[in-house]
Amino acid sequence: NPVRVLICGGGNAAHVMAGLAATRQGVEVRVLTIFADEADKWTEAMKLRGFNVIIKGHRGQPDIDLQANPFTVSKYPEEVVPGCDLVVFAVPAYGHAQYLNAMKPFLKPGSLLVALPGSSGFEFEVNDVLKDVAKSISVMTFDTLPWAARLKEYGHSVEVLGIKKVIHGALHGNCETVFPHDRNAVETLQYLVGEVPVLDVSGHILGITLLSPNAYVHPTMMYAEWANWDGQPVSRAPLLYHGVTDSSIKEMTQVHEEVEGLAKRIMELRPNVDLSKVKGLFPYILEIYEDHILDKSNLKTAFLSNTAYEGLRFPMVATEDGKLSPDFNNRYLSEDIPYGLVVIRGIAEIVGVDTPHIDKVLLWSQEKLGKEFLIDGHIAGKHVPESRSPQAYGMTTLDEILWM
Ligand code: NAI
Incomplete structure (x- = not known):
């Protein structure tokens, strides 16, 4: 057959x-x-x-x-x-x-x-x-x-x-x-x-929910590039991965460390749950793009020298004067927040893990999207049902999240 x-x-x-x-x-x-x-x-x-x-x-x-x-x-x-x-x-x-x-x-x-x-x-x-x-x-x-x-x-x-x-x-x-x-x-x-x-x-299927890189890489890149933007349209879209700086690498690393910390905490609480796929961002990127990375010295050079990222720029929209402004409704926020970072933040809340860096990126991103997911430190905003956070489905315990 x-x-x-x-x-x-x-x-x-x-x-x-x-x-x-x-x-x-x-x-x-x-x-x-x-x-x-x-x-x-x-x-x-x-x-x-x-x-x-x-x-x-x-x-x-x-x-x-x-x-x-x-x-x-x-x-x-x-x-x-x-x-x-x-x-x-x-x-x-x-x-x-x-x-x-x-x-x-x-x-x-x-x-x-x-x-x-x-x-x-x-x-x-x-x-x-x-x-x-x-x-x-x-x-x-x-x-x-x-x-x-x-x-x-x-x-x-x-x-x-x-x-x-x-x-x-x-x-x-x-x-x-x-x-x-x-x-x-x-x-x-x-x-x-x-x-x-x-x-x-x-490993456990939750490992992929936590590992999914778009959830934290895209919003954090957007945050690092545009949080201090002066609001003036620009003449050219900035480079995306080929434009990373010490500061954007630091932001990404801090957010990623919180995701890793969350996975470790869940494994402490439930030793039979294997989330070991959630490892450091640098080894992860090296493994996926091994053949494309020319300089494997560190995370920054791995981004800057990855030939698969050539030509990729931040998503922009045209302004009336023929210039460009950042596109805050692009999928880097409109998808990677509700089907990404909000989900991870919601899991962290149930597990009881603090995520100050994720919160910073999420609060900025949701404001740009005109949405409310995180409010007063909780995934309880009015747009939570539009997300795939555990809270959107009424889950309140780790065992429910783990599908046990
Ligand atoms: P796509 O942009 O080609 O998907 C468009 C398709 O989605 C449409 O053809 C339609 O079938 C469906 N669609 C669009 N609007 C819809 C609506 N309102 N209701 C229902 N269906 C609708 O996406 P693509 O490129 O196939 O990517 C699929 C996934 O893979 C995405 O999550 C993307 O981020 C991811 N991805 C894509 C890569 C690529 O090179 N294409 C690379 C890495 C990840």
Whole structure:
């Protein structure tokens, strides 16, 4: 029997995941994209011209053009969800709940939901939306997307600009009944994405909620760059990672140390919970981008010399006089706060760990977003329900957070 794989989403990541999976033998690929007319557009383009994933060559290597076998794309969950063994969420975090709600009536017991990437609190949202159904499914979540990817022609071709060396994940649940044969769940997913990145799946699923780097790197970079901005538009967007300074590195390190401290505290309280994936930011960045970092002396040089970060600048919006102002509604805040830093801060509150640096970044970020999550030292602001913090789901104890 083929493994039946459902990919959720209709953007860059969904194109790559579907295309790669559809080059493998013994795999039936289906895509669910519920947004606008994407399913029709994708189906039409694929019917006319087929579907290709182009892996861009590096250092003079030629591009590799992979042709996918035909697959079904639909906007109707009842057409594509029934019978699927593995469901991959390849959409931004704000889309997760819509897909979970859409597929809930059709999910096969024992099936595996994979979030690629998850963003903090994915497992809380699964539990909240699926309720009793969540007990019969397994969840695997990852810290980041395996690829840097960009659509070339909608529904027909997508380019993979870079591939990470390793990505980190964790699995909750027991999905052996669905993967009884030669490949277990992780091996099946590895087979679908190919040899790289290596899918390093271990530890408690909360480890990925805490590890997800966008949660603290993006808001802290925004804070470090713009908290003391004089409000005057600028003529050019500042460099993002290639513009780090001693001060922004210090801010990032302080915030990251609080996340590490939180993971350590949870492991002290629950020695059987493995959150050891949450390690220092420097070793983490080195591991993921090993081949791209030219100067591995320290965290700052690792950012400044990472070729994968070339050309990346802060998100900006144009002003009337033809200049640029920082875009505070960009996903670095609009997604990485509610599906990132607020989640971590909410966990810290329940565990009883103080996070003064996280609080500083969060208070500034929420003000820029016009939202209230942290208020008087608690995750109790009026926009908490828009976040994936434990507080948004009424969780008050560590055991609830740990899904125990
Ligand atoms: P994308 O920007 O291509 O996703 C857009 C897709 O999301 C749309 O095609 C649509 O299917 C869906 N969507 C958009 N608005 C929606 C709405 N209002 N309701 C429901 N669905 C809607 O995202 P991409 O590039 O595929 O990234 C997926 C995730 O991977 C994101 O979290 C992103 O931050 C992350 N990521 C992406 C990288 C890349 O190179 N593309 C690199 C690293 C991480």
